[in-house]
Amino acid sequence: MMRAMKSHxxxxxxxxxxxxxxxxxxxxxxxxxxxxxxxxxxxGLLTQQWVNDAYLITLGTLILAAGSLSDIFxxxxxxxxxxxxxxxxxxxxxxxxxxxxxxISRSLQGIAGALLVPSSLAIIISAFTxxxxxxxxxxxxxxxxxxxxxxxxxxxxxVDFSSWRLIFAINIIPIVIALILxxxxxxxxxxxxxxxxxxxxxxxGAVGLGGIVYALIEQGNYGWSSSLIWGTFVAGLxxxxxxxYHERVTKQPMLPLHLFTxxxxxxGNIATFFIYAALALQGFLLVIFLQQVAGYSATMAGLVSLxxxxxxxxxxxxxxxxxxxYGPRLFMAIGPIVAGLGTLxxxxxxxxxxxxxxxxxxIILFGLxxxxxxxxLTSAILGSIKPAQAGIGSAINNAVSRIAGLLSVxxxxxxxxxxxxxxxxxxxxxxxxxxxxxxxxxSAIGIKNS
Numbered sequence: 001m002m003r004a005m006k007s008h009x010x011x012x013x014x015x016x017x018x019x020x021x022x023x024x025x026x027x028x029x030x031x032x033x034x035x036x037x038x039x040x041x042x043x044g045l046l047t048q049q050w051v052n053d054a055y056l057i058t059l060g061t062l063i064l065a066a067g068s069l070s071d072i073f074x075x076x077x078x079x080x081x082x083x084x085x086x087x088x089x090x091x092x093x094x095x096x097x098x099x100x101x102x103x104i105s106r107s108l109q110g111i112a113g114a115l116l117v118p119s120s121l122a123i124i125i126s127a128f129t130x131x132x133x134x135x136x137x138x139x140x141x142x143x144x145x146x147x148x149x150x151x152x153x154x155x156x157x158x159v160d161f162s163s164w165r166l167i168f169a170i171n172i173i174p175i176v177i178a179l180i181l182x183x184x185x186x187x188x189x190x191x192x193x194x195x196x197x198x199x200x201x202x203x204x205g206a207v208g209l210g211g212i213v214y215a216l217i218e219q220g221n222y223g224w225s226s227s228l229i230w231g232t233f234v235a236g237l238x239x240x241x242x243x244x245y246h247e248r249v250t251k252q253p254m255l256p257l258h259l260f261t262x263x264x265x266x267x268g269n270i271a272t273f274f275i276y277a278a279l280a281l282q283g284f285l286l287v288i289f290l291q292q293v294a295g296y297s298a299t300m301a302g303l304v305s306l307x308x309x310x311x312x313x314x315x316x317x318x319x320x321x322x323x324x325x326y327g328p329r330l331f332m333a334i335g336p337i338v339a340g341l342g343t344l345x346x347x348x349x350x351x352x353x354x355x356x357x358x359x360x361x362x363i364i365l366f367g368l369x370x371x372x373x374x375x376x377l378t379s380a381i382l383g384s385i386k387p388a389q390a391g392i393g394s395a396i397n398n399a400v401s402r403i404a405g406l407l408s409v410x411x412x413x414x415x416x417x418x419x420x421x422x423x424x425x426x427x428x429x430x431x432x433x434x435x436x437x438x439x440x441x442x443s444a445i446g447i448k449n450s
Contacts, residue, residue, distance in 0.1 A: 011181055012127045013136050016120040017143045018178035019079050022086060022171045023113035024144045026055060028151030031287050032298040033164040040164070041099040050103045053217055053406075058110030060402035061209040063118060063395050064255060065202040070119035070395070072197065075126065080182055082115030087175045093168040118395035125382055125390035131324040137382070138320020138375035146309045152287050153302030160299045198254035204243035205255070209399075211236020213406050259385055259393065267446030268332075268381035272397055273404040274439035275336050275373060278432040280405025281412060282343055282366070285428040288420045294353040304359055308367035315368070320375030327449025328376035333440050335376070339369025340436030346429040351422055369436070380447055408435070 030037075034048040041047060070078045089109035096102035121140065128136045158166045215233035222229050247253040260266040283305070290301040323331050342365030349358045378397070385393045412428055 008186075009127050009132075009136070011185060012123055013139060015079065015178050015181050015185065016124050017140055018174045018181075019083060019116045019120040020140065020144050021147045022090075022174055023059070023116045024147035025151050025154070026090075026109065026113065026168075026171065027059070028147070028283060029155040029167045030055070030151075031284065032152050032155040032291070032302055033159045033167055035291075036159050036164045037102070038099075041096070041102060043099045047099045047103075049217065049221075051099075051106055053213075054103045054107040055110040055113070056402060056406055057210055057213050058107045059113045059117075060110075060213065060399055060406060061206040062111055062114040062202075063399045063402065064205055064392070066114040066118055066395055069115070069197065070122050070392075075119045075123040076182060076185065078115050078119040079123065080179065082112050082119065083175050083179050083182070085112030086116065086171065087179075088112075090168045090171040090175075094165045096165075117398045118392070121378070121382070121394040121398075122390040125387050125394075131321065133383070134324025134375070134379045135317055135321045137378050138317035138323075141320065141375040141378055142312050142316035142371075146313055150306070150309050151302075152283070153299070153306055156298035156300070156302035160297055198247075198250060198252055201243060201246055201250065201254045204239050204246060208236045208238075208240035208243050209403060211239060213403070216407060216411070254392070255396070256389065256392065259389065259396070262384045263446065263448055264328075264380045264384035265393065267442060268377060268384070269397055269400050270446070271332060271336070271439045271443045272377060272381070272400045274435045274442065275339075275377070276401035277404035277408035278336075278339070278343065278435035278439070279370070281408040281428060281435075282432045284409050285412070285420065285425055286346075289422075289425040290353070292420055293422060293425070294351065296353075304355065305363060307360065307363050308370065311364065311367035312371050312374075315371035316375050319372050320379060323376035323379050328380035329443065329447040329449050331372050331376040332380060332443035332447050335369050335371075335373030336436040336440035336443070337369070338372060339366050340433045340440070342366030342369060343429045343432040343436065347426050349422070349425065373439075377443075 030052055034051060037051055038047045066078065066082075086109060089105055089112055092105040093102055093109060096105055121137075124136050124140055125133065154170070155164075155167050158164065158170075211232040213236075215229050215236065219226075219229050224230060243255075244257075247255045247257055260269075286304065287301050290296040290304060291298060296304070319331055319335075342362045345362035345365060346359070348362075353359065381397050382390055382393050408431070412424075412431065
């Protein structure tokens, strides 16, 4: 009986990892392929921005709704729909004949990705308990982190030796495997009974976040004097205010605000904002700097961060287990500081850039810090709420991390302009260090060991 239960849990964990892996991979794999995409499809910088951001905007703005749907209709059903949607939209991206077609396909892909991430983590919360849950989250975290980090390397190899179109086609194999495993899975779960979906909340949240993110990204092209920019920013801000009010008064909110009265949930999400803002900014700047300034190939630029993958693979589950035993506070305090020391070390980077003395020590520190942080952070947030709310809890946390990344990348343009330079790279690493240190301090002060 115990062996059968273990096998069942392992299958659930594998499905969750595969489902979220493709969503995280597609968030990072595209970066090194953007020059080739714009060269073949045209549009220059504008095409590059939108191919990258169309996916992140829909993913970030709809992930809350997806988490709510996961709790209402069931994790298995939502994961299945998300996987099929991601498969179809990946194929559309791979065969895109024009830039406009690719951008639209990427936005649809983001919608499917939004269905995958919160439901995949929620299915783990439903299937595992106690220290086994912390271990499972650690393994899930390790693989999703690997997907995020390995993306530039995979993209670089495909760009240098084949075609950018294959970065979307590679999604087919893990998705098909996950769908086969799902079909054979007997999974009982507790679902909320609800008369209707919070459609008003979904629309207000999407318009609010989408408007603000659009304005921050496009202000570099149009300027803040443009009525389109400040108009969408104001519209987004008003929509968010109305959204919060609506969620307070509606009987069936998609965002239960009472979750933020739970200390570890609210503090954990604040820490998430700072930590993931730094993570996204570091990855964005490093890949571009290495290619455009340091003269690295796409493959070599992706290869630079490979040690992070190995560090997270071997250590994340271990720190997840330690967090389950001793509590998350210490790890969430120390981890971001260690990662911040890694970005601080990148201030030694000069031209020509030496990998062994200037980049590798920084990468090792950064990867170690992430390994210490991420699994305990996830466990602290989701372990503080009821299992039945794991879907929306995961969605909130993932939305916070995506929005943080979008904002940090958008804000750096205010300091650096449209071109990455050595000085601009150093400024970005200073900002990353500050963000990580703040994340560690917030965790040290606010997180409680239950």
